[in-house]
Amino acid sequence: MLDDRKLAVLRAIVEDYVSTNEPVGSKSLADRHNLGVSPATIRNDMATLEEQGYITQPHTSAGRVPTDKGYRLFVDRLSQVKPLSGAERRAIENFLGGAVDLDDVVTRTVRLLAQLTRQVAVVQYPSLTRSSVRHVELVRVAERRLMMVLITNTGRVEQRIIDVPENVSEESVAHLRAVLNGALDGCWLTDVPTTVADLPERLPSEERPVAATVLSVLLETLVDKHEEKIVFGGAANLAAADFSVGLREVLEALEEQVVLLRLLGETTAEPSALTVRIGSENPYSGLRGTSIVAAGYGSGDKELARLGVLGPTRMDYPVTMGAVRAVARYVGQILAAS
Amino acid sequence: MLDDRKLAVLRAIVEDYVSTNEPVGSKSLADRHNLGVSPATIRNDMATLEEQGYITQPHTSAGRVPTDKGYRLFVDRLSQVKPLSGAERRAIENFLGGAVDLDDVVTRTVRLLAQLTRQVAVVQYPSLTRSSVRHVELVRVAERRLMMVLITNTGRVEQRIIDVPENVSEESVAHLRAVLNGALDGCWLTDVPTTVADLPERLPSEERPVAATVLSVLLETLVDKHEEKIVFGGAANLAAADFSVGLREVLEALEEQVVLLRLLGETTAEPSALTVRIGSENPYSGLRGTSIVAAGYGSGDKELARLGVLGPTRMDYPVTMGAVRAVARYVGQILAAS
């Protein structure tokens, strides 16, 4: 159906189109790549490729442009992820290594990815549902007011003010704190509700009302923040890539957490496996014309969250994929270390 | 120099141009506003206005367009801040009232402002330098590793991992925590360095190395985060406002914290006083063509930080100013309450 030469032609078309942003014709193809055949032959192959839906022409008598299907074939079978240069690796290490807390890691990652790929970078915060409790802190800030700080093993810090129904002494706060930490230390956030279910019963009755309030706020926090946190950066790169149409739509999509999350895609089995969504493959109509390259990241073999970049379908997939993969790995390392 | 009618003409020009986005001519002016004079008269006035630099024509024989100077005069003398409708006020209250922590307040504020004004919203986190310590928490997470959490009265939470030079017992951590809080509670962040300067001396000698490390990290945190935190949203609105040129530049400016900060401007004497920077008045060349409307916000009469919107110079100043002022006030209230 598609012999080797036709595949080579498709690859050449993708590469040329990506680098020139102009429909590519048979003659220039024959010139730039030494395929060893004449333009006429290439024309025949192109006709086949077009028939099968891998390429298309914007109008009669223009060159060919890859379709989404064409890019898909290219990504799956015709290209290899391009590893980063040594200098780039070092730059990543330096830049990410300087991060001082989780917020910092995420912000830096976004900047880094955007700069590296010259596209829009999207990074999800380590998912709460896949984190465990490192510490719960309870502080008495007034007679009837506590502050709770929840710290996860991934470095996320959630904090809440709690108004309790009755005066509470420093001692009971200390006790409650100890009990909470004893029960929850290392506990997966998803298991917290069941773990704390019977907690009030194990407390002296006079502490129960306060404990109940604290616990309800704690659970509420987990629910509230169940919605994942996600950020993007490098929007300026969008304007640079002379976007055919719909820059508006793209920006809108980027500002919708929900859409963004779906874009990054489902968790994959193995972390840092690359997911590529090309044009119409992705789940949001405003993003025809854009592709997403994403990967999971995590410390160890557990995928904590995802990150990736979004750019025109006409992007340099090998390079982009290389950058995303490398960054995902480094971020994982950084998180594991802290 | 500029009699009342000329001012009225200028006002009319600004209003028409803002609403139509097309150079406005003498005839349509005479039609739409009842100025009681003929187009010819208006032409004469326009000539004067142009001579004085308040308006300009894109090319000979086109209508007139306000210059930055013209907008300035309009804002200063010809317009009144337009208060929000009752429905809008309620919407703000509802939307902002649901916020659950500082991050949430800021995120919601950005969304709200962007939606209300249909422009790009910029919000600065409450400045650390103008906050005071509510609580310092010290947690022992491993034998040689502590976690420090710094909570300010404005709700900001900063957190750091500290590797200490020697094993440290729970008791010394508790002691150090108590001492720290005793010394720092309510202390302005700017005063922290001097306040803690002599702290190690007041500790038993065996605790000093650890204390020194902790303090150095604490001070470091204050310095690191001295750079203010600032976010923006509503970039999609930029694409909608068919920006003359330089959408690229604007997006770039928005992604530069430093530029963004300078845009919001210096602290003003009275909180929630409105600052308006029009086109070339603002300190960044990429932003000719855009105006910034900003206000300070804070709980009580202390300005904690600033917020505002950025849009084309051709914006509806009265409405925008009204929205910014209202939101700034509400945010102040929300922060004061929590």
Place this chain on the structure above:
DNA sequence: ACTTGGCACTCGAAGGTCAGGAGTGCCAGT
């Protein structure tokens, strides 16, 4: 001393025409 109607003039926007050229499809020849 302003204001006004009239009038000639300017200049961009929109549309039409035309040549050039890159690219195609097809066919006949090797």
Place this chain on the structure above:
DNA sequence: ACTGGCACTCCTGACCTTCGAGTGCCAAGT
């Protein structure tokens, strides 16, 4: 199965024309 040749398509850019909104100025009117 490949290749050269050829007619055809249709976009691009340059150039021109028309059209109309808007101006500046002047002379007349109040």
